[in-house]
Amino acid sequence: MPEGPELHLATLFVNRVCEGVVFTGPVEKSEVSKCPEVPFCCDAYRIKAQSRGKETRLTLTPIKTDDDDKSKVDKNQSQQPMDVVFRFGMSGFFRFTTVDELPKHAHLRFYTNETPRRALSFVDPRRFGGWQPNGSWQADRGPCIIFEYQSFRENVLSNLSDKAFDRPICEVLLNQKYFNGVGNYLRAEILYRSQIPPFVHARTVLQGLELKDEDKKKVKAEISITESADKIKIETETPDLLSLCHTLPLEVVKLGGKGYDPQTSDYSSIIAWMQCYSVDGMKSIRDRNGRTMWFKGDPGPMAPKGKIRNVGGKRKVQKSDHDYTDSKKAKKKRTGDVTDKKPVKRKEIKNIKEEIKTSRSQRCLKRQKNDEKANDAEETKRPNIRRRGIAGTMGQNKKQVIESKTQKKAATCRKRTTKEMPKRKSSRGRNT
Structure with missing residues (x-):
């Protein structure tokens, strides 16, 4: 991230490349940037840079000539100087190139009055930086560590x-x-x-x-x-x-x-x-x-x-930070690993699902056996009661008792699932 020294070196760079250079036309902003437009347009102006802490200010000063005093002033032309305050964020800097060689992330551009045309552009790939037209130094920032x-x-x-x-x-x-x-x-x-x-x-x-x-x-x-x-x-x-x-x-x-x-x-x-x-x-x-x-x-x-x-x-070195070759994408293998892990196949996934199903069915069978054992234990505890006119006991055949209980449970389940039939209205309540 650019700090105080980097922003001051950026001002030295701007003052060096813009010395004696005349700029013209409007200040152009990229369509991608969300920063405000710079409402400045002049036929001839100069750029001067100044830094304070983590801020840089560009002063756009129109060049006045004798012809400007005689001719009528255009409404679209800026007659007063304008200060544009920049904050670099994480990756901001200035570039001075020809128009054909504009950087990819040039979000604000100042064009020169010459052929071939050149441009001073503010480049910010990560877009954390920005600018403020007619701006001033932020009041929340203290004095500069370098110049104050x-x-x-x-x-x-x-x-x-x-x-x-x-x-x-x-x-x-x-x-x-x-x-x-x-x-x-x-x-x-x-x-x-x-x-x-x-x-x-x-x-x-x-x-x-x-x-x-x-x-x-x-x-x-x-x-x-x-x-x-x-x-x-x-x-x-x-x-x-x-x-x-x-x-x-x-x-x-x-x-x-x-x-x-x-x-x-x-x-x-x-x-x-x-x-x-x-x-x-x-x-x-x-x-x-x-x-x-x-x-x-x-x-x-x-x-x-x-x-x-x-x-x-x-x-x-900085070059390695921007290395996007295939060698950087290659995965590194550990020296301790002898075998490489293979991806799971579809057949193995099916086998796992079948094992889960079988385990569920086995659990259901175990529950049924446990219920049968509990019912047998209850029947053995009950005493044999002889009724008049009926031969045998209540617990003659344990299997028959269990089957009758299961039939009753099935009948109750059917009753719940089946819909109740609507009752017929009696004819007694009708008006004659």
Whole structure:
């Protein structure tokens, strides 16, 4: 997922490719995207990018000429600049290509005024990102960790009484109200290099930090947005948790285009820079939000109950994540398995059904035998009573008694199943 450094590198990319380029016409949106239309149309305008935390803003500025003042203004033409604020989501980035080579998931396109025509497009394969025309920075997001370090530090230390700091430090680092720009891989690197367990109470970690006058002199109030990553200077100060939230993103930006290169998608430099996130020998566990936390050693007293997974190998290069060849689909066989499991045939299924039927019939026969034995036992217990005029006893023949009982049961069952015949109305009640 793109984080603060990646969004700033995206702005550097846009400013580099759009320098001196004139765009024209309306802004075009794909039919698939559910984001709003951008109501901007101009014969000639320029694009300038700016980032703040996990947001990027494109400013569309019309180019005014002397002919525009003399001629009548078209109602459809936009005369005022417009800001379009982008949030990248999980997979958003910008591409600058020719019209014939537009990416598949280019959901917003800005066309140039040249031949052959080119287009700056916002690409988002997973569609978690989006944009807002005439938008501004979100009010719920705190100061930027890169360009507003002093206000970011003051915002955190002056609000430690907030309930948000009752949670573990690893979960608080993803709260964009206080750590605007920190994501999953940055929090792992920040906690690892500051040697703080991830599941420790956030307030206890941050209470000892203070914004001293010496620190204010070392760090500027705001770093101006530069045109190239080489001009950014990383300020040196005592490495605490908040200072690492500022210096580590600057190190990623310092990697340049290799960290964020939408043309080649080369992430080898940033993978080599990582010391904890998905690195060999590290542990991982899911926090209460379902995000994977990478760490080393003891997770801390507030760790959720779950299995801690040890990583035995390094994460593969980005190319393997998008490998859709047949070799990836092939199933792996275990070395311990000698015989392969065969699918069940239809004949075997029929045999199983017949066995079930036979077992049911056997159960019914057993029940009947048990009933007969119980009836025999009752008859033997009854005494022999002699009646006048009748020879023999009530229990002369046990088989006859059992047969008579079964006949009675069958008769009662027949009576229940057969429908009752309607009774005839008597003629006595008729009127004469």
